[in-house]
Amino acid sequence: MTSVPQKDYRLPLTIMMLLEIAIWGAWQPKIFAYMGMLGYTSWQMSLVGAVFGIASIAGIFFSNQFADRNFSAERFLAFSHLVGGIALIAASFVTNFWGFFALFLIYGLLYVPTISVTNSLAFANLQDPAKDFGIVRMGGTVGWIAVSWPFVFLLSADAGPEEVRWIFIVGGIISFLLAGFSLTLPHTPPKKDVAGADKLAWMKAIRLLGRPFVFLLFVVTFIDSVIHNGYFVVSDIFLTTRVGISANLTMVVMSIGQVAEIVTMIFLGWVLARLGWKWTMIVGILGHASRFAVFAFMPDLQGVIIGVQVLHGICYAFFFAAVYIFVDAVFPEDVRASAQGLFNLLMLGLGMVVASFTFPQMMASLKLEDGSVDWQTLFLIPTGLALLAIVLMALFFHPPTKRPE
Numbered sequence: 001m002t003s004v005p006q007k008d009y010r011l012p013l014t015i016m017m018l019l020e021i022a023i024w025g026a027w028q029p030k031i032f033a034y035m036g037m038l039g040y041t042s043w044q045m046s047l048v049g050a051v052f053g054i055a056s057i058a059g060i061f062f063s064n065q066f067a068d069r070n071f072s073a074e075r076f077l078a079f080s081h082l083v084g085g086i087a088l089i090a091a092s093f094v095t096n097f098w099g100f101f102a103l104f105l106i107y108g109l110l111y112v113p114t115i116s117v118t119n120s121l122a123f124a125n126l127q128d129p130a131k132d133f134g135i136v137r138m139g140g141t142v143g144w145i146a147v148s149w150p151f152v153f154l155l156s157a158d159a160g161p162e163e164v165r166w167i168f169i170v171g172g173i174i175s176f177l178l179a180g181f182s183l184t185l186p187h188t189p190p191k192k193d194v195a196g197a198d199k200l201a202w203m204k205a206i207r208l209l210g211r212p213f214v215f216l217l218f219v220v221t222f223i224d225s226v227i228h229n230g231y232f233v234v235s236d237i238f239l240t241t242r243v244g245i246s247a248n249l250t251m252v253v254m255s256i257g258q259v260a261e262i263v264t265m266i267f268l269g270w271v272l273a274r275l276g277w278k279w280t281m282i283v284g285i286l287g288h289a290s291r292f293a294v295f296a297f298m299p300d301l302q303g304v305i306i307g308v309q310v311l312h313g314i315c316y317a318f319f320f321a322a323v324y325i326f327v328d329a330v331f332p333e334d335v336r337a338s339a340q341g342l343f344n345l346l347m348l349g350l351g352m353v354v355a356s357f358t359f360p361q362m363m364a365s366l367k368l369e370d371g372s373v374d375w376q377t378l379f380l381i382p383t384g385l386a387l388l389a390i391v392l393m394a395l396f397f398h399p400p401t402k403r404p405e
Contacts, residue, residue, distance in 0.1 A: 009125045009186055010132055014139035016077075016185060019178040020118050021140030022147040023081075023111065026171035027088075029148070029251045030164055032360070033236045037161040042360040044097050049233060049356025051105050055112035056349035073121040073188035077114055078179045084110035085175030092168035095161070111175075112348070125186045138262060145258045147174070148251035155248035164247070208331065208339065216396050217323065220285070221343055223389045224319055225351025226358070227288050227382045231312075233359040234378070238295065242375055243305050257312025264313035268321060276402040277326050282393050284319025287311040289386035296379035320347060330400060 035045045071079075084107045091103035119137075126132045147170065154166045208214045235254060239245045245253055272280050291311045298304050323343055331339045362381065366374040 007186070008127065010136060012181075012185060013122045013125060013136045015181065016118055016178070017122070017136055017139035018143035018146070019174055019181060020114065020143070022143035023088075023171045023174045023178065025144035025147045025255075026174060027167040028232055029254050030167050030236050032233050033240065033247075034161060034164045034167065036237065037164065038095050038097075038100075040097055042364040043357075044101075045360045046357040048101055048104055049360070050353040051101075051108035052112060053349045053351075053353030053356065054105075055108040056345060056352070058109060059113040059116065070190055072190060073117050073124070074182045074185040076117055077121070077182035077185070080110040080114050080117075081175045081179035081182065084114075085172040085179065088168050088175060089172035092165040092172070115348070116344075121185065121188050124188050134265065138265065141258050141261055141265075145255045148255040151251050152248050157246035157248055159247040204332070206342070213397060213399050216392060217326075218343070218346070220281075220389045220392055220397070221323060221346045222351060223385055224285055224288065225347045226355045227292075227386055227389075228315065228320070228347075229352045229355035230359045230382055231288075231291075233355055234363065237363075237373075238299075238375060239305070241372070242299050243302055245302065245306075253306050253309060254312075256306070256309040257316075260310040260313025261316050262313070264317035265321060268317050268325075271318065272322065272325070277322065277399050278393060278397050278402075280322050281319050281326075281397075282390050284315055284317070284322060285386050285389050285393065287314035287318065289383050289390065291315070292379045292383040292386065296376045296383060299375060326399070 032045055032049065035048060040048075087103045087107040087110070091100055091107065094100045094103060122133060122136050123129045126136065150170060151166070154170070155163050209218055236250050239250045239253060240247050268280075271283075275283065288311075291308050294304060294308045324340060327339050327343060362378050363373050366378050368374055
């Protein structure tokens with residue numbers, strides 16, 4: 001039986017989440033634009049973009065099968081963020097591709113496992129995880145929003161690579177802060193006794209794909225993950241080169257989506273209770289289709305492009321967060337953690353890898369004679385994929401329960 005923590009750790013755990021996701025948010029929106037400034041080819045950009053996906057796949061085996069069972073969570077976080085921060089800052093001073101890729105790969109392999117470790121540490125030290133985890137995890141969203149603001153002052157309106165490399169320096173500095181802060185977190189010892197059970201749970205979770213509703217949700221999650229990650233690949237370049245938003249403001253513009261995410265997460269339970277699993281998820285996917293359609297047909301309306309960023313909240317909360325809740329509510333208790341891992345593999349792993357390879361290739365193949373990109377054609381592709389996912393969900397997704405009990 002798991003003992004309930006006697007001390008209220010919600011504030012330090014929220015700060016932990018804020019710093020954890022701020023590291024990621026510092027570089028993610030601009031990394032593809034930065035690589036373009038360095039003259040990297042589309043396949044080189046794709047390889048760097050796939051690092052998080054590669055690390056997610058490796059992290060399943062390392063963090064679950066080794067790190068969780070041999071290191072206390074807080075010390076693992078401290079080590080990973082210290083060395084990862086060094087690698088991230090070093091990457092900012094390297095412009096040749098293979099040197100940059102090697103350093104970013106080291107950072108990714110160290111950072112990605114910390115995402116699941118911070119979740120585990122929070123669940124282990126909250127007095128009521130079911131009630132409090134959502135609030136603690138919202139600290140991460142606040143971190144993503146907050147880290148966009150320093151770049152208003154660090155970057156100029158037409159920032160080049162010498163300025164944009166600050167995205168890695170800021171991320172590294174936050175990584176050092178979290179490394180130190182991790183040592184103040186509650187001691188969370190390694191899990192020594194669940195290796196065999198975990199392996200069996202993974203096998204059971206994979207077998208669940210034999211059920212039609214699980215397999216269909218798996219396929220649709222993959223499609224939506226590619227679309228979702230593709231947004232981060234192309235948006236900064238689109239906002240600066242086509243819409244005309246200053247380079248030092250694009251991260252703030254994109255962070256509007258995270259503000260909307262906080263609002264939509266508040267109403268997610270209410271929406272699920274009224275629309276049910278299927279139609280809530282469909283609304284989430286429709287958010288992607290709508291946003292990309294606006295990008296395709298209204299690039300000259302700067303205010304509309306900025307305003308449509310609010311749809312990110314619907315895209316994330318009504319689909320991805322709903323999927324997590326669905327798995328926790330519907331899947332057998334003994335395989336829930338492993339099933340969450342499978343869907344997480346799609347969202348952070350396979351979906352990110354595919355998006356990182358396909359979207360830069362699409363931009364390269366849709367280059368016009370004047371060097372610009374045929375943005376309308378490019379954005380109609382994810383719009384079509386989102387509509388396909390909606391049709392699949394509407395026709396073939398038949399979950400065992402219509403809505404949360």
